[in-house]
Amino acid sequence: xxxxxxxxxxxxxxxxxxxxxxxxxxxxxxxxxxxxxxxxxxxxxxxxxxxxxxxxxxxxxxxxxxxxxxxxxxxxxxxxxxxxxxxxxxxxxxxxxxxxxxxxxxxxxxxxxxxxxxxxxxxxxxxxxxxxxxxxxxxxxxxxxxxxxxxxxxxxxxxxxxxxxxxxxxxxxxxxxxxxxxxxxxxxxxxxxxxxxxxxxxxxxxxxxxxxxxxxxxxxxxxxxxxxxxxxxxxxxxxxxxxxxxxxxxxxxxxxxxxxxxxxxxxxxxxxxxxxxxxxxxxxxxxxxxxxxxxxxxxxxxxxxxxxxxxxxxxxxx
Amino acid sequence: xxxxxxxxxxxxxxxxxxxxxxxxxxxxxxxxxxxxxxxxxxxxxxxxxxxxxxxxxxxxxxxxxxxxxxxxxxxxxxxxxxxxxxxxxxxxxxxxxxxxxxxxxxxxxxxxxxxxxxxxxxxxxxxxxxxxxxxxxxxxxxxxxxxxxxxxxxxxxxxxxxxxxxxxxxxxxxxxxxxxxxxxxxxxxxxxxxxxxxxxxxxxxxxxxxxxxxxxxxxxxxxxxxxxxxxxxxxxxxxxxxxxxxxxxxxxxxxxxxxxxx
Numbered sequence: 001x002x003x004x005x006x007x008x009x010x011x012x013x014x015x016x017x018x019x020x021x022x023x024x025x026x027x028x029x030x031x032x033x034x035x036x037x038x039x040x041x042x043x044x045x046x047x048x049x050x051x052x053x054x055x056x057x058x059x060x061x062x063x064x065x066x067x068x069x070x071x072x073x074x075x076x077x078x079x080x081x082x083x084x085x086x087x088x089x090x091x092x093x094x095x096x097x098x099x100x101x102x103x104x105x106x107x108x109x110x111x112x113x114x115x116x117x118x119x120x121x122x123x124x125x126x127x128x129x130x131x132x133x134x135x136x137x138x139x140x141x142x143x144x145x146x147x148x149x150x151x152x153x154x155x156x157x158x159x160x161x162x163x164x165x166x167x168x169x170x171x172x173x174x175x176x177x178x179x180x181x182x183x184x185x186x187x188x189x190x191x192x193x194x195x196x197x198x199x200x201x202x203x204x205x206x207x208x209x210x211x212x213x214x215x216x217x218x219x220x221x222x223x224x225x226x227x228x229x230x231x232x233x234x235x236x237x238x239x240x241x242x243x244x245x246x247x248x249x250x251x252x253x254x255x256x257x258x259x260x261x262x263x264x265x266x267x268x269x270x271x272x273x274x275x276x277x278x279x280x281x282x283x284x285x286x287x288x289x290x291x292x293x294x295x296x297x298x299x300x301x302x303x304x305x306x307x308x309x310x311x312x313x314x315x316x317x318x
Numbered sequence: 319x320x321x322x323x324x325x326x327x328x329x330x331x332x333x334x335x336x337x338x339x340x341x342x343x344x345x346x347x348x349x350x351x352x353x354x355x356x357x358x359x360x361x362x363x364x365x366x367x368x369x370x371x372x373x374x375x376x377x378x379x380x381x382x383x384x385x386x387x388x389x390x391x392x393x394x395x396x397x398x399x400x401x402x403x404x405x406x407x408x409x410x411x412x413x414x415x416x417x418x419x420x421x422x423x424x425x426x427x428x429x430x431x432x433x434x435x436x437x438x439x440x441x442x443x444x445x446x447x448x449x450x451x452x453x454x455x456x457x458x459x460x461x462x463x464x465x466x467x468x469x470x471x472x473x474x475x476x477x478x479x480x481x482x483x484x485x486x487x488x489x490x491x492x493x494x495x496x497x498x499x500x501x502x503x504x505x506x507x508x509x510x511x512x513x514x515x516x517x518x519x520x521x522x523x524x525x526x527x528x529x530x531x532x533x534x535x536x537x538x539x540x541x542x543x544x545x546x547x548x549x550x551x552x553x554x555x556x557x558x559x560x561x562x563x564x565x566x567x568x569x570x571x572x573x574x575x576x577x578x579x580x
Contacts, residue, residue, distance in 0.1 A: 060578075063432065064432070065428065065431075065432075065578060065579045065580070066578040066579070067576075067578070080432075081575075084433070084434050084435065084436060084437070085434050086434075087432050087433055087434050088434040090432065092428065092432050094425065094428050094580075096424075096425040096580065098424040098425055098426050099426065099429075100353065100356075100357050100426060100429065101357075102356055102357060103353075103356070111349060111353060111429075112429070112433070114344050114346060114349045115346060115349070115350075115430070115433040115434070115435050116433060116434060117346070117434065121344065157429070
């Protein structure tokens with residue numbers, strides 16, 4: 001999609017919804033984001049990075065809240081900063097808590113619907129508040145709302161006009177465990193519904209549940225992008241650590257040492273072995289054969305460091 | 319079924335329930351206007367600035383009760399010194415600078431900015447909301463005060479025109495100031511008291527960059543009372559502040575286009 005404006009409708013067949021081309025952003029002498037090129041497609045993508053890595057700056061660049069010092073950011077083929085009509089297709093959940101405090105939740109979300117020219121902003125506001133499990137008939141002003149309730153109001157105002165592209169900045173902040181589960185489910189459903197959802201978050205174990213695709217920013221640069229399992233597989237310099245539980249740890253360890261798929265084997269106790277390997281796929285075949293050879297029973301083969309948190313830790317050098 | 323945006327987007331289906339489009343959507347301009355008033359016109363502001371107007375009325379009543387000669391001259395001085403130098407700029411500063419200044423400071427501007435609403439609409443609506451509340455709080459008390467000083471219909475007319483013109487000028491300027499700088503109240507007070515009240519009184523050239531000088535010139539022209547640095551013609555005294563207000567609104571539009579939003 002290259003043209004947008006009053007009559008533009010996003011084309012779901014377009015692979016790259018957000019295109020970032022050689023983007024840098026600096027504040028006086030400080031380079032916050034340096035020469036990032038990437039694209040984000042439909043579905044859920046998590047934007048990750050340690051504090052001070054430039055994650056927030058990149059997030060703000062993506063939704064047009066700040067201009068790049070160099071390079072271009074295009075959302076649905078257009079520039080959000082130059083084309084206000086494009087914002088009709090965008091929903092943003094910003095990080096800050098402040099809302100229009102004298103308004104009720106319904107008035108606040110309805111306001112967003114009116115500004116987006118939704119045909120029935122009242123009905124849409126009720127629907128959006130229902131999605132985040134808030135009562136649209138609650139007359140209390142937002143100033144009385146808890147942090148978690150405010151967070152849900154912010155999500156509702158981002159959904160009210162049914163945008164194609166959603167930017168969610170730390171959407172799980174302040175939510176209780178049940179609401180976190182609900183929000184994760186909502187994000188998954190948005191992704192499954194064909195939205196482009198960009199989520200900035202530091203709660204990695206929860207990000208892992210709604211998105212496999214990540215963009216990792218480290219020191220202002222794009223450290224990795226794509227499916228984090230694939231990213232992990234590409235880390236040749238970081239052997240995979242696998243825990244094996246068996247009834248004969250010593251026998252299995254001896255058998256594994258004879259195979260080149262394991263580069264390190266450590267017997268932890270009589271029923272568990274810690275293995276390091278650079279080739280997980282080959283190891284999976286080997287371990288079964290070794291167990292058969294030594295007549296051992298395998299209870300569990302558990303990768304210890306191919307979860308998102310481990311991948312993230314490796315990427316940021318932690 | 320989609321909620322029905324103008325361009326027919328769909329997607330609520332994945333969440334089961336679906337709002338049905340019905341009727342006309344409320345006016346964006348009227349909604350924004352109400353929002354600006356509701357969020358920025360606080361009870362504290364209204365009470366304190368009403369108090370400033372009441373003080374002016376009491377002072378004017380006191381002046382009018384004395385047996386001084388030439389009530390038109392003393393009334394003109396009162397309007398010039400209290401009304402145009404203090405009451406009008408302070409009232410307009412508080413409301414105009416807060417329209418975008420408060421939204422920028424607490425980061426809620428994004429809830430208006432990232433919407434398909436033209437920047438011109440945003441700026442004009444904010445200016446209209448500011449005028450709606452600042453004009454009644456500044457101009458009528460000053461006009462009542464002018465009448466109470468005994469200056470007569472001439473002074474009342476001159477006060478009404480001068481105060482209205484400078485209100486228009488200050489509104490645009492302080493609207494832009496609110497978006498441009500942090501702590502716009504401080505900068506606005508510096509402009510009013512240091513620039514207009516001190517530096518601009520030092521030369522005719524500097525006075526040209528003071529809205530107050532134009533208001534004083536209107537007063538001086540219509541009442542015949544000679545005021546300090548108030549020698550600008552009536553036409554220019556009306557045109558320049560209004561033009562400054564328009565430029566202020568235009569600059570606000572430009573800032574809304576270019577400025578980073580938190």
